Structures are given as structure tokens and as C-alpha cells.
Amino acid sequence: MASAPHIAVIGGGSTGIGIARDLSMRGLDVTLLEQGNLTHGTTGRMHGLLHSGGRYAVSDQASARECIEENRVLRDIAGHCVEMTGGLFVKRPEDSEEYFQEKLEGCRACDIPAEVVSASEARAMEPHLAKDIDKAISVPDGAVDPFRLVAANAASASEHGARIETHSTVEDLIVEDEEVVGVEVEHASGAGERVHGTEGGREEIRADYVVNATGAWAGRIGDMAGVDVEVRPSKGVMTIMNTRQVDTVINRCRPKGDADIVVPHETTCILGTTDEEVEDPEDYPEEQWEVDMMLETLTELVPMLEEARTIRSFWGVRPLYEPPNVGSDDPTDITRDYFLLDHAERDGLEGMTSIVGGKLTTYRMMGEEISDHVCEQFGIDAECRTADVPLPGSEDFSVLRDYMDEFGLRSPIGRRSVERLGSRADEVLKTDGPNPTVCACEGVTRAEIQDAIGQSGSDLNAVRIRTRSSMGNCQGGFCCHRMANELHDEYDEATTRAAWDELLEERWRGQRHALWGEQLSQAMLNYALHATTQNRDNDPADGDPVDFAAFDDGVEPADGSPRGGVATDGGEYCGD
């Protein structure tokens, strides 16, 4: 091959990053452009369910089959991102028996391993299920960490030569003679790793082909080239609990409905969700009643949720798409399947394809299909290897290590670290220097933070999604400043402050919807700490570097002895 075609992939969610990995593994030259962090859009705002396909086994068997197939693939190639929790479809007395049978038959028709379990068996598996449930169907649902999955795909794509640009917004498509030939990109802070305060700029990127993988934002990209992509964004709320009330994915076994799933996720449970169409994927109301309704409904399945602590809520927008002639009124009726829209065939615009719809579980399959399509455009016959080659971190590894001997870490911290890092654990955790715990809630040490900084620059939210630091019960109250501190040396004060501000802002955003009970106490404590010890409520240094030398270093002792004669508690300083 003379020179590999250059493909611009727009969108750094699971779909875009899956495409970038696939194409780069096939030897194509890839540039991926994401307007925020990786997972910034819908991928980072989902409940983390690795579908068995059971949820679609009645309404959408094609999707169900894809799910179970990809479920098996991901267990293999993304072991360090997946926890095979198993799942249950739980029937309450008021739920339809007919539907229960349909669900069971549907699962079997789609080759999804499914067994009926009695109420007492289900409660033996999950003691916190409601006492009055009828029975359940067990399926191989699991939990997947979308952040880790996307970061690992990005790392793999980079290893294969892809250029990954975050905080780089596509402002326009370059169209010449009815063909898309490139994109115009606004970099928030220059190309490469993000560093706050670095001057950004516009870049024109010429590409032989453009893939629009922007999900709920696909219409916006389409508009730039004058083509209609009728994505119907639909919002859903998810609420994160402080602990795991269940260790199995709990689905309500009824046709469709809001608030019907609890997914155990790392140290937490994520409750989901609602389904309501919105106009703008970036601007929609986040309302408390959605959270209240969800907690109330899910209490029917897991009663202890009523009293349990929630740590935050977040909303995501589904990139639903339906072909123009269907016309569903209710977003829950819209298919969860994905569609590949070749704008040459569809709109007479060469050089670009949009991929819309779909779900995280099938991200790899979508990537494969669109990569095949792209390769076809260039007559390239390269095999897809993404189903066989494990992601970085998912090569063979064991979580059963001697954490203290090998890494100098306390057992639960070592265990969590190794679970997150997978086969990269030795490379990251074996450091010479001291390795204190930075985030105590999630057990994240300096070494892991530094590894993430190495991958993502000064962007602490990017560090957060890679490590889970600040995602535990204090929601960053005790570690955001420690994370910011880790930027020191490499990055200057202004950069560090900007990154810290951004992280705090993001952490508060989701906590606003959990401000009662224990999380309210937590928020009050965080506020008091940040305000009184870090001056975060009113930062006089905002924008300007702090003149540390101007700080008062204490009263001159009357007897003329050097400063330091007085201990901080007011007592006499008697040490040396």
C-alpha cells in the first residue's frame, strides 16, 4: 500500500474509540476528535450494564443476539473492565406472568443462557430483594466500566498509531465538490495531551474519509455538511448509591418502564433509569422528581434502597435513531439498534458515514461494521482483530497478589488497584518513591494518579475517569486537592488551579441531586473544609499566581529568639 488512507473519526465515546482502534489495527491512519474528555457524551453517562441481551429478548431479538455475542467477546478482550455479576429478571406479584414466559422464551430463542429461579433461591443470591417477589430469571448480565473500557481502547489505538485529540471540537466539515475532505477543529489547549492554559487554536485536518460517531450530537455534525441525521436524544437519570445493595444486576421483569434496573458497579450500585425525549443533548432540565420517582419505584425490588445513601445522580442522553418512516411517539418504542448511514448513498454526499443508535455492549461490533465499510471504500481487505486481541490491561492477570510484599499496599487498596489496572498493574504500581493513597474511598494511590496524568495531561477529570479517584462517598471532598497536588512540578500553579476548579465543579454537579441525609452531611463537611482550609468559597488568587512569600510567618518573639518558638496549638514549642 502506498500510503494508508487517513480517516477522521469524530466522537470519543465508545463507538468512536472502538472504530479508531479497529481501523488503526487494520493499518489505517486515524485521527479521533472529541470535544470534551473521552466518554464526555453518552458513554460516560450510562449505568454500566454489560447486557446479556435479556432486556431486549422480547422486544428486539436482533439486538438481544448481538448483545450476548458481544457480552462474551468483552469478557475475553476487556477482562479488567468487566465484572461478571450475573443478572436477574425479577417478577413481582403484580407483574405479568405472560410476559415472564415471553422473556424466558425470548432469551432461549436468542441463545442467552436463562434459568428460572424461585423467590427463595433469588433471595439466597440477593438477600436484599423484596420478600414478596414471585420468581426470577437468571441471565449472564454483567457490569462494565465504560471509562476504563474507552481509555483502554484509546491506548490500544494510540499504540497502533492513531492520533487521539480530546477537547478538540469540530467546528466545520470541509466539503469540496460534494465530498467531505476534512474537518476544521478548534483545540481548547493545543494539540496532544490537554494542558490547561496552553493556547488553543484552529486546525484544518484533511481526511480521506470522515466517520461521524457523535451519537446524540450526530445531527449537529450532519448539519455542517447540509445532511439531516434525525437522532432523537432521550434523557435518562441514573443515581449512584454509596454501597452495593446487590451484587447481581437486578432487572424488573415487565415490558417497559422507568426505573427498572440496579447495576452493581465497583464499590457502588447504579440505579436506572428514565426515558424522555429532549431537544438538545447538552441543555435539558435535570429534575429532582426524576430521582425521587426512580428511588421510589426501585424500592419495590430492593426495599433497603429507601434508607440507603445516594452519592450523586447524573443524566445521560441516548442517541436514539429511527428510520424516517417509523414515527414512534414514545422514545421507549424506538429501537436500540444501530444504523450505519452512508451519506453518499443516502444524500449524495461522498466521504462521510454516520453511525447512530446502538449501545455500549455492542460498541466493538459497531466499530467492526463501520470499519469494514470504510475499508471497502478504499478497497482494503484487512481482517478485523478487535474481537481477539485483548485490550491493554486485559492480558492475562490475576487479582490475587501479595499486595504488601509486591507493591507495599494495604490489601484492599492493592486489590482495587490491580482490579482497575489489570495486566498493567506491575508497570504502574511498582514505583521507587513513596506511594501514598490519594483517594481513600476508592483506594487510589499516587502511582495510579501519576500514570493517568501521563496519559491525559493536566486534565483531572480525565484522571478521575481512569482511576475512580474522587468517585467514592466523599465525592472528592478529601482528595480533589491531593489530586491537584499531583500535578505539581510538571504543571505550574495556574494550570493546577484551573484543573482543580474544573474537577470540583464536575464533582458538585452530580451531588446537587443527592443533598439529603448522609450525603448532605458529607457535602456540608466538604464545603466547610474547602472553604475554611482552601479558601474555595472565595478565591482572591483567582487568575493570579499566589504570592506565597507575602504570607505572614508569625509573630516575632518578644525575647528576640528566632521564629518557631511557638507551637501551633499556642503552647510552648519544646521540640528541636
Place this chain on the structure above:
Amino acid sequence: MSDAERPPTEFEPAEPNTGEEFEPVDVFPDSTDFDLRPGADSCYKCSTCDTNCPVAEVDDDFPGPKFQGPEQWRLKQNEEDYEVDDSVMDCSNCMRCDNACPSGVPLSQMHNTARGEYVENQMSKLSVEYIRNRILANYRTSAWFASKVPRLANAVMNFGPARWVMEKTMGVTSEREFPAFATETFREWWDRQGAAGGSRERARENRERRGDPVDADKKVAYFHGCYSNYNTPEVGKAMVRVYEHFGYEVVVPEQRCSGTPMFANGMLTDARRHAEVNVSSMADLVEQGYDAIASCTSCSMALRQEYPELFDIDGVEEVAAHTFESVEYLRIHEDLRGAIDETEIDGDLAEEFAYHAPCHARNQGLNRQAVELFGDLDGVDVEDVGDSCSGISGTYGWKAEKYDKSMEIGEEMFEHMEDTDGETGMTECPTCAMQMEHGTGYEIRHPLELLEAAVVE
């Protein structure tokens, strides 16, 4: 129709028909485990527990109660093969973190549970540490043997070369002197006094003297624990005399170790075996109207808090609700202050006492009771030596590798004791007493002994 005239109703008291489905009373709602989720939810990480932890203060390698409790629990909650960090064995189980927590996190329950898991699943049953801890935790067994030959035991246990060997092979510090075993145990004495029958007679005489009804419903079951039985029977005797003086019938039911040293060493199976005996005998008595009285604040702590937190034994909640510390109970039911106002102490107890409140007394809200009670007693002075931990925490200070830390924790208490005028200490806890004596050379008395001197002629 007036309000007084009610329409006929279908309600038949003998056969309730309220329309509600019968729901059996579930004593342990989630009977398979003692759910720690709500406890983990309560922690907002303020670290007050860490700043109150006496071990963390002197041991830089100890990660503190917040880590041992809610943090570790949350990090390991979903993994069956998850190991408990070995630092849990460095916790002394003083339980000050329970008291320090502003948010009601059941820290000691979390520690006890984790420690139990650690010992059960991760500690080699052949290791010296395990064997040593098991022997220390089962003090009652050693004490039982020793009590058969108290004089010999006292000689052997403090025989230099023997202690050197114990330290080298078992890791039991040779710095401390073993407590002396009494030549007559409390229970032997009690039997000589006619046991329950004798007590009933004496109680009745005293009721008559006091002008109480002869059949007054005043009866208590004494939980003496191991130490007042084998080592300081004078405390048990004082308890009996004081209670009988106020007209109480005392019974001394069958009992084993409260379990405190076993909790501290993660020996939950041993602790449960003993707890079953204790709860069983106390529950029967509670049902008959007795209250359980302990003179050791760690024993009352175990019955009140640790048992219901850790064991689902029949009657455990009822026993917990009816357990009191000995002075506490009298302060609730009797006019102790009145009794004390009328009297004066002379003789060998006319002293200035350096009083130390045991951590476990603090957790029961009893840390000021001795100072308040004896404040008006003529002839004595009781000075509180501050709110620090004594540092011995039962078996903790007996471990060779913990001895120095134990003494470092105790430093503050020793200094404050030295600052008092007298040379006598006072505390409710037998091992705090050992530490106080070890650090200052003071003689240590129990508040019951002073109370006896004050009110019993």
C-alpha cells in the same frame, strides 16, 4: 348517636381480624448477616475517629479506625476472596472511635467483624502469634487452672527465667508483673456466704432496717467476670455488700468470660461459645425480673453492645437492655449521694485517688460517675486524670511487640497520676488498673470498694 354508643363491631378480641396479613415478628430482619451497609453509609470521612485513636497516635504504621472500618468494608464488600488487611490486628479494641464518631458509624463492630474474618481465614493456626493470642484471649482458662494452686501459680508466673522464656517463645512481654491470684476465688467466698439463699436473707434484713417492703422487687444478677473472681475478689465482695446494704438480693449465675479479650484478638468462635453461656443464664434471670450487673466496664460493654452487634443468640437483645455497670445502676435506683453525704471515710481509704475512666466506661457514658459520686464524700478526694487511654487495652499491652506502644499511650495518664497528691489510683477496669500500677507503682482500687467503705458499716 352519641360518641358513647358504638355500633356493633365484628371485632373479636380472641381472634384478631384487622384485615392485615399476619407478619411474623422478625427479630433479625436479615438473619443471614449483620448488615454493615447502613454503617458504611453513615461515614462522611471526617477522620475524628483517627484523631481519637490512641494507637494511631503512637504507631505510624497503623492506618487508623476509618480505614479499618468503613473504608475497608466498602472496598472489600463484594469480594468473597477479598483479604482483610493485617493491620486490623494492631487495633487495641479500646473502642474510643465509637465514642468519637459524630455520625454513628459502628466502627468497633466493623473492626470486630473484620478481625474475626482475618483470624478465621488468614491467620495460620500454627503461628506463634495465633497461639499466643489465643492463650491471652482465653485468660479465663489459665486463671481457672491457676486458681487451683494460686500460691504456686503466683510464684511461677513471676519467676524471671520463666518469663524470659515466655517472651522469647510466645511474645508475652516480661516487663509486666502478672496479677496475683487470690487464694480464695470470689465464687468460693460466695458459696461460703450461703450463695443466693444467704443473700436473700441479708437483703431482707437490710430492707427491714431501711424501712423498705420486705418483698421489694430488688434483685440483681452479678456478672463478676474473670478478674474479680480469680484476682480481685474484694471487688466482688464489695459489690455484694453494697447491693445487699441497699436491700438487693444478689444471685451469681453460671458464667464464662465476657468475651472482651476474644473480640480484641479476633477469636469470635471462642467469644461466641462463652457468650452463649452468659446470655443463656442472664436471659433466664432477666425474664424473672433480674437486671444484670457488672463491676468491670468492659464486661458490661460486651453484654450491652458487642453481643447484640455480633451474635444472634436468643435473648441477646433483652440481656443487653437489662445490663448495667454496678455503680451506674445504684445511681439510677438509689439515693447514693444522700447516703454518701451522711458519712465520712477514714482509715486506709482516706486518700486522694487518681481516677482514670476506662475507654469502655466512656463509651457507656460513665466516665464522670466516680468523680461526681465521690465529690461530696468527706475524707477523700477523687481527681480525674484526664481523658487519655491507659494504653493496655486488655491483652494489647501484654504483647511483646506492643509493649512500648502501650506504655507510650499510657504516658499522659502516668504523668497526670504523678501530679495528684496521693499514691492511690482508682478505676473500674482491671487491666487499666494493671497499667496504672505498672506505670506509677500506685495501689489501684475499684469505686465499689470506696462505696463499700462509705455506706456499709
